[in-house]
Amino acid sequence: MRLRAIALVFAAMLAVAGAAQAAPPNHGSGKGNAPHGTAAARAALDPLHNAGKSGAECPNGLACRFVPAAYEQNSADPGDYGNYDLANRPADGLAIRYVVIHDTEVGYDDTIALFQNPLAYVSSHYVTRSSDGEVTQMVPTKDVAWHAGNWWINTHSVGIENEGFALEGSEWFTGALYRSLARLTRYTADRYGIPLDREHIIGHDQVPGPTEAFQAGMHWDPGPFFDWDRFMTLVGAPITGAHGDRTGRIVTIDPSFEKNEPVVSACDGSGSHPCPRSRRISSTSIPPRARARRSSTTRSCPARERRARRTGVTRR
Numbered sequence: 052m053r054l055r056a057i058a059l060v061f062a063a064m065l066a067v068a069g070a071a072q073a074a075p076p077n078h079g080s081g082k083g084n085a086p087h088g089t090a091a092a093r094a095a096l097d098p099l100h101n102a103g104k105s106g107a108e109c110p111n112g113l114a115c116r117f118v119p120a121a122y123e124q125n126s127a128d129p130g131d132y133g134n135y136d137l138a139n140r141p142a143d144g145l146a147i148r149y150v151v152i153h154d155t156e157v158g159y160d161d162t163i164a165l166f167q168n169p170l171a172y173v174s175s176h177y178v179t180r181s182s183d184g185e186v187t188q189m190v191p192t193k194d195v196a197w198h199a200g201n202w203w204i205n206t207h208s209v210g211i212e213n214e215g216f217a218l219e220g221s222e223w224f225t226g227a228l229y230r231s232l233a234r235l236t237r238y239t240a241d242r243y244g245i246p247l248d249r250e251h252i253i254g255h256d257q258v259p260g261p262t263e264a265f266q267a268g269m270h271w272d273p274g275p276f277f278d279w280d281r282f283m284t285l286v287g288a289p290i291t292g293a294h295g296d297r298t299g300r301i302v303t304i305d306p307s308f309e310k311n312e313p314v315v316s317a318c319d320g321s322g323s324h325p326c327p328r329s330r331r332i333s334s335t336s337i338p339p340r341a342r343a344r345r346s347s348t349t350r351s352c353p354a355r356e357r358r359a360r361r362t363g364v365t366r367r
């Protein structure tokens with residue numbers, strides 16, 4: 052998601068080492084090159100809690116399914132395809148070093164539908180649902196999803212979108228969502244040897260622009276109401292500073308999530324007025340119809356990915 056500059060103090064905003072270059076990418080079903088097509092078709096019939104049967108890369112016991120993102124050629128231009136890039140990570144030399152945490156800024160079902168549209172030019176490996184923590188995998192982790200707006204980070208990360216709206220309070224990020232996200236993150240880190248710290252388990256807000264010109268437009272999700280302390284504790288790596296860099300080059304900032312209420316100022320688009328506290332509403336208080344309307348009008352995190360890709364700068 053993208054919003055104006057806002058002054059936020061996030062728990063443990065740590066630098067992403069070595070990030071720089073640029074861009075995004077993705078794959079799909081329907082074109083004969085979708086290795087998970089059969090598994091995906093079975094997924095609709097299989098119990099969600101049997102990750103192996105559903106074809107999803109998830110820890111067993113987690114409610115998880117595989118629904119393939121689109122992978123299709125959109126025009127005669129060889130570079131015009133969506134919504135991810137085929138790869139064979141890490142065997143092809145592209146080490147998976149990061150897990151990137153996002154929020155969707157659109158509903159769960161709309162996010163899945165977006166990634167199934169080859170003209171969206173955006174994807175993530177996983178999407179989680181706010182209400183119950185259900186996980187939908189959409190891109191195999193060996194492939195490169197287009198989620199971070201930075202090609203280098205995309206090629207070296209697994210992206211997880213979480214259903215939520217950054218300016219609408221902490222309750223989108225439910226206990227069920229945190230638990231699923233933590234299990235999935237831990238599972239991914241264990242598989243690829245990703246250190247369980249805030250240098251490697253990062254928010255989209257920590258991903259730098261591919262060039263200086265892109266920096267102002269980079270995303271700041273999952274936003275001020277995502278509780279990194281709670282999440283990292285569930286992951287099994289609480290933010291204590293103990294896992295930090297002892298050279299002094301990296302400083303751990305760990306304010307109390309309950310007590311620290313930074314001013315959020317992007318609600319009216321100007322970025323100059325504090326959001327009314329009433330914006331901090333609970334997801335359960337939002338009528339489904341209102342949610343659907345917001346889903347169609349809110350600028351999503353993925354939408355920014357598309358724009359970045361079209362510039363060509365973030366591509367390769």
Ligand SMILES: [Zn+2]
Nearest residue numbers: 052153255352
């Ligand atoms: Zn994002």
